[in-house]
Structures are given as C-alpha cells and as structure tokens.
Amino acid sequence: MRTKVAWILTPLLVLFMSFSYGQEKTITGNVTDQDGLPLPGVSVLVVGTTTGTQTDFDGNYTIKANVGQVLRYSYVGQKTAERKVGSSSTINIQLAEDAEALEEVIVLGYSTKSVDEVTGSSVQVSSEDIKDVPVLSVDQALQGKVAGLQISTTSGTPGAQQDIRIRGVGSINASNSPLYVIDGVPVVSENFSGSANRTSLSSLVSLNSKDIESMTVLKDASATAAYGARGSNGVIVITTKRGKSGKAVFNFSSVLGFQNNAYNKRNPLTATQRASLIDEATFNAYGESYDFEIDEARDFAIANNLGNIANWDGSEYDWPGLIENKDALIQDYNFSASGGTEKTNYYASLGYNETEPTVIGDSFRRISGKLSFQTWLRDNVKLDNSINVSNSRQNPVLENGAFFNNPHLTRYYMNPFANPYNADGTYNINSLGTSVFNTLYTNENDEVYNKYTRATTNTKLDWELIENLTFSSRIGLDFSLSEYKSYNNRYHGDSDGDVNGSSTASDEKNYNWVSQNSLNYQFKLGSKHNFDVTALFEYQKNNYTYLYAYGENFSTDGLTNIASAGSNFDASSSFTDWTNISYLGMLNYNFDGRYILDATFRREGSSRFANGHRYGNFGSVGLGWNVHREAFLEGSVFNELRLRGSWGVTGNSGIATNTYQAFLAYDADYAGNGAVYPSQLGNEFLSWENGETVDAGFDFGVFDNRLSGSFAYFNKRTYDLLQNVPLSPTTGFTSQNTNVGEVVNKGIEAQLNYDIFRGEDFSWSISGNFATVNNEVTKLALDSTGEDINPSATSTYKTTEVGLPIGAWFMRTWAGVDTETGEPTWYVNGVDGEVTSNYASAARVNQDEASALPTFSGGLSTHIEYKGVFIDASLYYAGGHKVYEQYAQHYFRTNSFTLGSYNGVEELLERWQQPGDVTDVPKLVYNGADNFHATSSRHLYDGDYIRLKDLTFGYNLPSKFTEGIGLDAISFTVKGTNLYTWVKDDGLKLDPEVGAAGYTGLVTPPVKSVVFGVNVKF
Template sequence: MVKKLLLLLMLFSVLASAYAQKRTITGTVTDKGTNETMPGVTVIVKSNPSNGTITGPDGTYSLEVSENAKFLVFSFVGMQKVEKAIGDQTKIDVALASDTESLDEVVVVGYGTESKRLLTSSISDVSLREIEEVPTANIDEALQGKTAGVRINSNSGTPGGGISVRVRGMSSISAGNSPLYVVDGIPIITGDQGQVGFSGQNIDALSSINPSDIESISILKDASAAAIYGARATNGVVLITTKQGKAQKTKINARASFGIEQMWNKPDLLNSEQWLEYQNDLTGNNINPGIDTTNTDWIDEVTQIAPISNYEVSAAGGNDKTKYFLSGSYFTRKGIVKSTAFDRLSGRLNLDHRFNDKLNFGANISLSGSENNRVEGDQSLHAPLAVAISLPPTYPVYNSNGEYDQSGPYANPVPIIEDAVNKANAFRTLGNAFMEYKIIDGLKFKTNWGYDFYMLNEHSYDPPTTRQGNQTNGMGFETFSRSSNFTSNNTLNYIKAFGEHNINLLGGYSFEKYNRVSSFIKGVEFPHEYLEYLESAATIQDAYASVNETGTNSYFGRFKYNYQYKYILALTGRYDGSSRFSDNYRYGFFPGASVAWRISEEAFMEDIDFLSELKLKGGFGITGNDRIGSFRSLSLYTAANYAGVAGIMPVQIANPDLKWETTYQSDIGLTAGFLDDKITVDISYYLKKTKDLLLDRPLPPSSGFTVLSDNIGEMENQGVELTINANIIEDIWSVNFNISHNKNKVTKLYNGQPIEDIGRGNQRIAEGEPISHFYGYNALGVDPSTGYMVFEDVNNDGQLTDADRTIIGDPHPDFIGGFTNTVNYKNFELNVLFQFSYGNDIFNATRIYTESLGVSGDNQSTNILDRWQNVGDQTDVPLATTTPNPITKIYNNVESSRFIEDGSYLRLKNLSLGYKFDQQVLDKLGLNSLKVYFSAKNLLTFTKYSGLDPEVNYAGNDDVVMGVEFFTYPSVRTFTFGINIGI
C-alpha cells in the first residue's frame, strides 16, 4: 500500500513538474504614438526563436513558453524592437514606438489588415481627417484628387447628386464601371435607385452615409488585391472603415459649420438690345428697342446664393472590455438653383465587446433619412436652368394681369421653381454584427452578418400653373422602391511565425441575397393646384410594379508568406456563383498572385543611408463583372393585352452560354523611401484586358426578336500612376502629389461593327479607338465669302455626307491628379488641395442652341456678337441664318468639331485654414480641444473651357456617354466657417 502511495506521489510530482515547465503568456500590443492595437506583430522567445506567434487583428497574442524562458522579443516592420523580461508574469502588454514615420501604418485589405510595408499589390489608402472641414454630402466627393488612378467627377452641382468614380479606366460598355463598395466588411447598395428621370441629376444612394463617420478608405486597384472579391471586382473595390471606440475615458466631439454656395461661372447671354439686334440681322427687320423693352435676366430669376450647414456630435470611449463610438449629424444644403435642396439626418452606433481572451463580438449600425428636392434638368423643356439659359430676355416673368407669362417659346421657369414639387425621401439602415473566436493560438474564426436596407419614395407634381402641368390640368407621379441586401461572411484566419518565416492563411465562405421591390403610378387631371397627391387625380394614366431577387454564393481564400520581411508572396482566389447566369456558367474562379522584394533590407543596401525603403512588387489576377440585368440568360415573357383579354408574350430569347465579363490584369510597381521616409515615391504600371464584354448583338427579324445578350467584345486599359509624399519640414509642411495616365482602347466588337450616334455628343464605340470618342464633321472654319461653316470632305468625293464624319475628340484625359499641401505653424493649420485633368475634350452641346445663330429660338451667347456679317469678315462664328448651306445642305450648328473644346482644368478644390487654441485656453474653458476654421471649395478654376463647368456630364453616371455638357447644373463654389469642440 505504501509503495502504491509512493508511486502515485512520484507520478503526481512528475506531472506537476511537467506542468510547471509550461505556461501561457498573453497580452496586447499597441502603437505608442496612436494607442491603436497592432495586428501582425511578431512575438518570440529570445532564447528559442522558433517558439513564437503573431498578434491577431485586435493586437492580442497568446504564447506558451517554457519555464526557462526569460525574455520575449516584440518586433514589427518600422517599429523599434522591444525586449520584455517574463519573470513570473502571465500577462505582458507592450507599446511599440515608431522607428520611421512613413509606410508603417496598417492598411485595410479584403477581409483583414496588412502592414503597408508588406503590401504586394496596388492599394491606395485615404484618411478623411484632413477634409473633415469641407462638408460634403457624398463620400466619393471627398476623395477627389486624393489618390492616383482614380478619376472622380461631380456630374452636376445638384445637392446630393451622383458622382462618377472610375478606377484605372473603364472596363465595360454595358455592365457598369463603378467600383464595389464595402462598409465594415459588408458590400452595400449603390447607384441611383430612383425611377423618375432627371437627366443626370441622379439620387446617389451613397449620399445617405455620413462621411464624418468614416475613419479611412482603402481602394483596391489591381487584380491581385481585388480578386478576393471575385466577380464584382473588375472596377476596383472601395473598402470603407467607420470610426470605432477606444479604451479611454469618454471623449465628446461636437462640430458645427455654416456657409454659402454660389454659381462660380455665370453664362454670358444676350440682353434685350443685343437680342433684338441679332433678330434684325436674322430676319432683315429693323426693330428698335424702346425704353420700356423687357430685359429679364432669367439666370438671376432661377438661381440664388444658397446656404449650407452641418451639425455633428460624437462620443467615443470604453475600457479593456467594451469600446463604443456614437454619433449623430444633421446636414442641410440648398442648391444654387432655387427649390433644389438636400437634407440628411443620420446616426451611428459602433460597439465592440471582449468577453474573454478567446471571444469578442460587436455590432455597427447606422440609420439615416434624407430628403432631396430636385427640379428637372438638362434634356427637359421644363428644366428651370435650361430654360433660363434658352429663353430670350424680351419675355417678362409676369404678364400685365399679374399671372405668369407663358408667351415665350419655352415654359416660364419661375412657376416651375415656385409651384412644381419634386421630392425624393430616402431611408437607410446599414448594419452588421460580428463575432470572433480564438480557437487556438494564431487561429481565429470570425462571422460577420450584415443587412443593408434602402427605401426611396419619389413624389412629383406639376400643377396647371406650369406649362407642363397645364397640358393635362395637373400631372403627378408617385414611385416607391425598396432594396435590401443580406450578407454573411465567415472566415478562418491563421497567423503563425516560424522563426524568420511568417505565414497568414485566410479561408472563407460568404453569401448574399439582394431583393428589390418597386412601383410607379402616374396620374393626371387634378381638381385644384393645391391637391397634389394621386388620390385627387381623376385619371391614372400609367401604373406598374415589379420585384427582383438575385443571389451570390462564394468561397474565397488568401495565403500570405514572407521571409525575414524581405521576400513576400500573396496568393488569393475566389469561387463565385451568381444567379444572374445560367447553370452552364453560374460559377467562375478568380485567382490573383503578387510578390514583393524589399531590396532595402538586403545586406548590400546597408551603406546606402539616404534610402530608407526600396520595394519592388508585381502581380497578376483575374476579376469579373456580373452587373447586368437579372435573368438575361433566360427566355422571358411579359403580360400582354389582346383586345381586352389578358395574355402573355415573349420578350427575350434565351442564351444559356451567357457568362461573366472577365478582366486579366497585370501590375508592376516600385516603392521607395528617402531620408528616413521623409520622402516616399510609389510608381506603378498596369495592363488590363477585358474579354467577353456583355453586349446586345442584333438578330434577324425572322427570329421575332431584335437583339440577344451575348459575350462579344474586348477592351483594354493600360496606364501609369505616380504618388509622391514629402514631409518637407518636420511637423510643419507636408506635400502629397499624385498623377496618373490611362489609355483606353476597344479591341473587339461584334463583327467589327461600331456602335454609333450615342447621346448628345454623337459618340461612337469602334475597334482600335477609346470608348465613346466624339464622331462628327470636322469644322475647318467660316468661309469669309459666304459666312457658312466649312466642313472637311474626308473622302474627297465632292459631297458632304455621313461618310465624311470622323473622330473629332476624346473625352478621356491624358492625365489626372491632385496636389495637396498641409502646413502647421504654431496654432494654425492650412490645407490646400488642387485637382487637375489634362487632355480631355468636352462636347459643349449647349452651344448647339446658344450659338445656333437662327436654327433655334434660344437666347444666344455673347460669342455671336463676333459673327460673320459682311463679305470678307474673318471670324470663327458663322452668319445668322435659318437655312442650311445651299451647297452642302448642312446647317451651321450640326454636331461637329466646332463644339469640341479642351476640357483640361486646374481647380483649387479645397482650401481650409484652421486655428487650434492652446492648452492654457482649453484648461480655462474645461475643454480637450477647440478649433475654428474657414474652408472654401472650388475656389478657383483655371480652364479654357467656355461652358458652365468642365467637370460635369449631362448623362450622369452613364457608362458610354461622357464628357458632354448640355444645360447641366454646374458645380458650385462653397465658403464655410466652422467650429470643432472636444470635451
């Protein structure tokens, strides 16, 4: 018995000794400068480098060590290495100090984060802190001029209107060219969800998100980075991260700003005296303007100096367990065109709770409601701004009995502004909930569930006091759309260090379900101008309702390896399935691979002191584009009315072989840092080739159909991007400069047939040429003997026909970019951003009417004062006449190079000057921070373009109609004063 007890005691002693030889050390690693947690930090036992781990996405680690272990070593690229004595501790927290200043920050990538030094692909990151003082309704607008390779255009100055974003050119003709937007890991609904057309004045779903809630934006530009998002990544991916709480005492920030907006470029039009003189020349009459001649400035009647204001309050804080960020804001902006406005009320709550060392969970949710008041624009005869430009000044606003004068050739714009109603009310909730669980050291499981709900109601009414409403005794529209996107992302992430080898493995599964329900009703014949809703309409003229559902099912993965932080390899892949395609091509695989060599870490670079970083990187990947209408591969039927009897009829022929557009992209780049990264340079070259373009090809009439959706085209983009960051004077003056060049070319179309006569600019898509170049007659000038325009006879057949049309312009710029200067001196802060575009042409379609010289009844530009009037006159403005050239039979205002202008511009996009009060003042006021500032937007524009604005496009976000102005609502100049208070 005693022997047995002794044996048991010995066994217990051995087990206890063995247990004592191992213990687990846990902790959190943070950045000493920012107090942010640091993922990807290597933690090893000094005496045994093979025993180590890497901190997870939240900066935490867990490492089992032996009893003999004395020190832990913490290292991260660009940070000072730290050794910590273990002693009898089981929890060791470390704050790492920055070793260099530049490329050391963490960048958000697909389903994770990465040290910027270790990036192998082309990713641009943008912090919104420097533009917080320039209030804007739209995220995209805040990015203009900030990053190379991304062209962002404000299509119009409409409050809350749409923005065009193109990452490394256009890769599609009909399947969309806007990037995929992902907020806190959840793809979101974007684009115009409205149904009442306002010709380019789109309602942008992104305007429902408050830009001030955003912490950072990463733009995945090349395929090796974007392939992790597979079938929707061809046009780039914009990853948006919202602000999170921190382990700190609650900090409250409040900001308020007030300002005005104004038209920066008023068109020069004829006054009444000049108009009558022009009419005399045109008709041969001799009308003398009297002292009582009406001289209405219609532009002044419809425009205004408009107010803009923004109010925000936020609170952030927490402890080691729970962190939170809470915000609320109210943004309101009136438009320079009267009756236009955008108002948004939004709120956000982000929570993160650590239950224990293994489990943490949280949620991000935002709510917003907005109202967009619009007026018709561009291509409408009832558009106030278009009519104000077109209506001759000799017509009054009111007639002799005090009623609106409607005697002019176009509708009086004033009652449209004062009486017509066009409201769009949107409600959006965007949220996600996540849970992360550490299975073992280095291995974590994360599940993220998100829901995006967007509802839009449009209410439109034209009373009989307007010319349009008078035609039907009142006309009203009521539309409703409800869109939702349900998403689930589930990932396993394994991070491990094996001595000098570091690996990061990610595998995941996701699914999405998109649903849209919409309805539309139009009514006429209203009993009274104040009864504007459809219940008062005597006749319902049109009505319809529809529902649409689509879904995606995806598997994805990424393998990242580096050796000694010098040689880096990244492999990604995604296997996507989409309900938009038939069973034959429902799934597609989209791989990506990239490598990087940090040359500066090699031994032979040690003596080159001025070079702090030198990295060569390259990658290749395949991405897709599935943004076509649902069910394009199927046979479709619709309802039909057969002499009052309900029936169905076919409307689409099936194509079971319809598949994704596929883009093959290669990328090579060089990153260099000089003088301890005081100057950094990043240059990249890329080549994108898109195949299987989704287009409609013609069918023979005998088929009973006109077109069939098919994969029948190819396109390519190639370009160069350059970004330079310079910290010229430490903590005082820093500069960012970026410039990029992209060359677009269509390489294949169906049977080589061009697509012609697109939009107001007579644009054309043809093999060997950039998409949507301008195509028309080449104007050679005015014949001094006749006053008629002379056009080039391209084929030299002695006639002027359609065969003589040729390429007359290109809307694609040769270069785009931005130049930012940030200066901090004592308590003052100055931020100046210049944005530029060079080499693009604009078709000024407005001039077809305002310089028609007789073909139309529009008021004319003052340019026509230089028109041809007598034989021998040397001018580039033709004569005033209502007839075509008697020889060529061509009118002077035909679509031609006469209306092509250089659209290059340099714009002082943003200027902000702020003053931060010093600590003595703050202590007296009991505040943490106090800042007052002045900002200006679109302060100066340098351009040869004669139109209202070189940035706008009448067709909005249209993929094939670009670079055309046609009575378009221009961008505005904004002046703002504001105050930021921190408590």
C-alpha cells in the same frame, strides 16, 4: 492612413533581464498614452538583456533591473520611449502617438495588412484628409488624392451621384463602376432617384464623412481579386470609426458656409442683344425680297412679331439671376462620443446637414446616427457590432434632358423679352412668347422630392478556437427605402390644359444582406517562414421592389396626392432579385519579412447567368520584395524600398438580371384582352466578362522617409465582353447579349511625397500624384460577312472600332466660316483640303482618336504648419480628352430657333457680317438652315482643366488655453472648395468636369464653397 488597430491586438509582453553588475532593484510604475489613458500590455525591455518579468494588463508594470540600465517602453501605434534606472523605484511614462506607425496598416476589406505585406496597388486615405471637406457623398472627397482614380461631378445638385472610374473604362455595355465595401461588407451603391429625368440620388449620401476612419482604393488584380466579379472595376473600402478603451471622449463640430457654381462662362443673349440680332437676321432673310434696309428691319420684325419682339417693352429681364440661388447656405453639425474599458469600447454619433442648391428649390437635408461597440464576451471571443441609420430629403432638379421645366434650360432658352411677372406682381404664365415654362411659378406651385432612408447593421463574431486559429462570422444587413413624389400644377407646366394637374409617386425598396464565415490561421515554420491563411464563404442576396402610381385631373388646388386625382390612373409594380455565392481562399506568406507571396482564389456564382455558366474562377498572385530589409541596404539612405508585381483575373457580371432568359411579356392589350408577345431572345450561354491584369511597381522612402513615393505600371485586358449585339430584323429581335470582344487599358501611376521642413514649430510638406490610361478596343463582334459590328453605330457623335478608344469622337470636321459668304464649311474628306457648305456632303471621321475620358489625371497638395496655424491646399487636374457641348444643337442656331422660338448664347454676337470677316459664327438668317448647330468638331473642345480643389486655413488653439476651460482641443478652419478653375480651351464655356460620356449639359455644375468650421474635443 491613421488606422488605429492597437486596441484589437494583444501585444506580446517581452521582458528581458540582464546579468549586469549594477545593484538589482524592483521598478514599478504605469504607462499611459498622450491623453493620460492606460496602455495595457506594453512591452518593457531592459536594453541588452535576455530575461524579464511580466507586465499587468491595466497599464501598471513591475520589472527588475540594475541601476544604470535602460528601460525601453513600446506599444503599437505609440512612439518608443526609454528611461534610465536611477535611485527611484518608480518610473511613470507617457507614450506619444506615432503617426508613421499608425500609417503602416492598410485596410483591404476582408483583411488588414501591414504595408510591408501588400503586393497589390492600393492607396489609403485617412479621416484627417476628408474630415473638413464639405461634401455629401464621401467618395467626392477622394478626388485628386489617388492616382488613377477619376471622379467627375455629373451634377452639383446636393445628393447627386458621382461618376467614378478606376483605371479607365474596360466594358462597353456592362458596369464600369467600382465596388464599395463598408466595414468588410460589399454593399449596393445605386441611383435611388425616383426619376431618370431628374437629379440622381447617391446611396452614399447615407454616410456621414465624420464617421469615416479611412477609405482605401484597391486598383490591381492582387488587391481586388478577393472580391471576384464585383472587384473587376476596382474596389473602394470604407472603414467607419470605432471606439477605443479609455475615458469618454466627446467631439463636436460645426460648419457654416455658402456655395455657388464653380465655373460657367456660357451666357445667354440679353434682350437688347437678341433684338439687334433679330434686326440683322430679319434683314438678311427678308430685306431683299421685301425691299427694306437694315435700319428698317425692326419695323418689319415688329409688324410680323418675329421673336415676340412686338411685345417687348424695352426692359432687361434677368432670368439667369432669377433662377439662381446665390450664396446657397451650407450647415453641418456633428456630435460624437467614444470610449470604453479594456473589455468593451463604443462609438456613437449624431449628425445633421442642410445644403441649399445653387438654383431655386428646396434644400437637401440629412440626419444620421451611428452606434458601434466591441466587447470581449470571453478571453477568446469578441463581438463587433455597428448600426447606421440616416434619412435624407432631396429636391431633384429636372435636369437630365431638354425639359421645359429644367431651370438650367430656362436660363438659356427663355425668351429674354418676356417679363417674369404680371403688372400685379403675380407670375407671368400666359404671355412668355415661348414654350419654355416660367420656372419661378412651377417652383412654387409644383411639389417634388426624393426621400431616402437607409439602415445598415454589421455584426461580426471572432472566436479564437486555438492559438492563432480564428473563426469569424459576419452578417451585414442593408435596407434602403426611396420615396419619390412629383406633383405638377393645373395651370402652367407639364400638366396644364387637358391634363388639369398630375401626380406621380413611387416607392423603391432594396434589401441587401451578406453572410460571411471564415477561418484564419497564422503560423510560423521555423523563425522566418510566416504564413497567414484564410478560407471564406460568402453569400449575398439582394431583393428590389418597385411600386409606381399616377393620376391626373385635380378638381381643386392644394390637393397633391393621387387619391385626389379624378382620371387616367396608372399603376405598376415589379420585383427583381439576385444572388451571389463565393468561395474564397487567401494565402499571404513572407520569409523573414523580406520576400512576400500573396495568392488569392475565388470561385463565384451569380444568378445573373444560366445554370452551367453561373460560376467563374478568379484569382491572383502577387510577389513583393522588401529590399530595405536586406543586409546590403543597411545604413543606406533607404528607409523603405519595395518591389512588387501581380497578375490576376477578375470578372464582371454588371448586367441586368435575367438577361440570359428568353422572355414573354404580358403587358400588351389586344381588343380589350390581355396579350402575350416575345420580348427577349435570351442567351443561355451568357457568362462572365473577364479581366486579366498585370501590375508592376515599387514603393520607396529615403532620408528618414523625408522623400517617399510609389510607381506602378498596369496592363488590363478585358475579354469576353458582355455586349448587346445587334441582330438581323428577320429574328424578330433587335439585339442579344453575348460574350464577345476585347478591350485593353494600360498606363502608369506615380505618387510622390516630400517633407520640405520638419520641425517642432514649423513643418512644410508637398505631395502629388499622376496617372495615365490608354484605352483601346482590340476585338469586336462580327456580322455575317465577317465585318466588325460597331456598338456605337447609331450614335451621331461616337464610334467604337478596333484600334480606337471605346466611344471615340466620330463626326464631321469643322473647316470654319467662309470669309466671303458667311456660310459654315466642313472638310469634304473629314481631314483637310476641299471644303463644303453642304453638311451632308462632308464625311464623318474619328477626331484624332480622341477619348471622352481623360487620358491623364492627378493631384498636387501641400501642408504648412507653424505653431498651431496650418494651411492646406490641393489641386486636381485632368486632360488628354475632348468634351462635346451637346446643347450647341439648340442655342447655337443662326435662325429663328434661337432668335424666334427660344434664345441663343452671346457667342452669336461674333457672327459674320460682311465679306472679309474672320469668325467661327456664320451669317445670321432668320429663315435660314445652315446646319451650323449640327454635330461637328466645331463644338468639340479640349477637356484639359486644373481646379483648385481645396484651400484651408486653420488654427489649433494651444493646450495651455484649452486646459484652462476644461477642453482637450479646439480648432478653427476656413475652407474653400473649387475656388478657381483653369480651362485650356477658351471655347469650353460650361464646366469641364463631365461624366464618362463626355458631354457638357444643362445641369447644376460643380460648386465652389467657402465654409467656416469649429471642432471641439472634450
């Protein structure tokens, strides 16, 4: 919220002289900021007069006043100061930074407005709030700071993409991700990982959080309509740092720390535990048939080598500990320089980050550099340019599925009887007693990486044609290159045996460029009618190319490139592109700063739709009333009271390119010849998905803004949904994309801030936010009989029906374990009453209309400072939803799957053993098939959780010490992240922070970290 825009404004020099009776004299002096830098264009007012003289633009001033009069000095972003004219003819003044004034500007991407001019729902987070958060993807730093913004860490592997939703999910098949705008340019934010089975790679890792000035989250139609279709799911505006005039200022920061998994209480069976359960399961399965007692079950199991127990030497092998990288190291170093003259300023930075994962594997590494400058080419022409380049290397984990080389799967599925090592100390790859791979071996003998290079440049020219009429031209270029390589060794893993080693490589190139040309005119009619009008044309073009190659059969070790492969070569390439063209008009009108009208119209065309349906019309109208500026509130407790409301329509084109076209595919082989076949039906009438949003709220500040906050209600109706609708098999196609269906999201959002103490030596403030979202499907596509078509009909977990949330949980209802027989039971009607142990006889029902997404979320934070010592703490919470433990289908089985082929979890120790036992785990039978593991509410948990997001202790060294060693400032910090997690449901053992789909998975959970930081300014 500390957006410093003073240097891009030309303050009016207002000078008034009075007709007073004191002796008139000429006063000279200079005005500087808190760093001693000159402030050009300061307003100097002789209090109570109506005339004055001009100031110079170098910070020096000359003014005539009478002895005894008061001079008032003011400048944008600085605290106003006053001095009384005495005997001296020289008055030098130093103005202090006014944090509250700086926070009065909101960056909206295409425009920058004062808070009093904003009618939409938006929240701005400053660099102060994110600078010390140890995250690689800057959007992670927003978690818990913005009401209505839900962020889930889908993987804690360094560089992974985050799952972000603003005000819930509005689309069934199209994109629900927000648009990112960096320095006014819409950018592509995709997953640039080379494999869908491995960890995702966020394009936002290319940004260094130290280079961020602010991030603004735009939520309602009035705030997002300017971005048309791409703003339908909300907009996150990122503004990077610029320099300011004055002496060169250098900043160096160093962060060093460690991280571990934040929350994971799901533990696999140890070897001893598994052995005892094998005894029991063996007796329950074969004891009666083969006439042996429970104490003889081990002999029977060994004789038949059940679960590979015959090869167990009685030792405990800590597979979970071996694949874990405890206290993974975090290193982050940044250096920046900024400064300039009254005509030109600059900002340059260099950063390096190295972060180890919490499982075995190579570190994530990134080096980044940024250079920006602004210069006045003429008095009315300004050039603004920034360049950002970064290179990242990630070790992507094979974690997006039940793969035998997934290290997290090794933790739970590896046979605990298996020794990781041979007698000679080499890795055991031949006698594991399971099909799960020895991850220790593959980690050292396979090679895999994602390399991601991104270069962006943003150039803008502002030309003031006449007073207050400015022509602006901007071009943003964004080039991403992602290189992926995966080599699997010849002896053990995915490519042993006949494959004899394999290598995969791919290159992805994404080139995105945006051109914007606009006219902005600010004018007044009379003294109270203020207008700000903008007309803008935008052209965006995106080109994406993909090149893939594969080879097998390597003749020797050490050669990992495809050129050294001997057979089974494969190659592929593809190209896609899309274009957006937009015409935008924006009007902001205010009457005397009290009544605000904000109107936006955007006509946007997308190449994703057919001719005749490519253009959509979107817009919004917002109204605001600054009640605190009314005469009847003068002298009241209100420093701020603003009522606001908006209505608008946005669109969504977030579907695959060329979806509207009927396709023939040419990749078939027929008797050795190329073949052609129909592959896509297409839909030439396919067009925009639309969203209509109503938003109403208020902002307030009372008691000198000691207590401030905001409240909003929103209702968003998404219609003409882009749905993939099933077709009759007689058509020869499985589905077709059409515009049909409707979804409604509504809820409330509230933010509250309170300064408990305000003092020169001691201050204490708290803030919190809370948001709800209710998601409901109100219309679906109809089949030939007039019945709704369920988009989730093929899912064994979910349903999408009118009156329910998108993807509501739909499964059999768990009734518990039969206390007499030990068999699992489910409710026959899916609700209550009669139960059955026949899984197929139980009905599937929606589970309390539960959603996979939180229905409420929020954050709570506090800041305490005493004489340079400060403490910051923040919580994040979410709830009202349910999450499903999808891997329960594997490690919760009560038979040979867990006790023979793989392994189970320690909750199996709570199994039923004798009549009368009350438990949630059925009887163990080695050759049984009771379906306990199958999809049911037994493995569906309340998702409510609270997380201690950040805890920071810091100290700002007093200036009397820093000045003595030639430094401007030094600060020391110790920050903990995700230190504690509280989960409502005791059965939820895996991390509760899951993606929008609502499934816990065998992926790297979010991490908790402790880092030590030093910041030096000189």
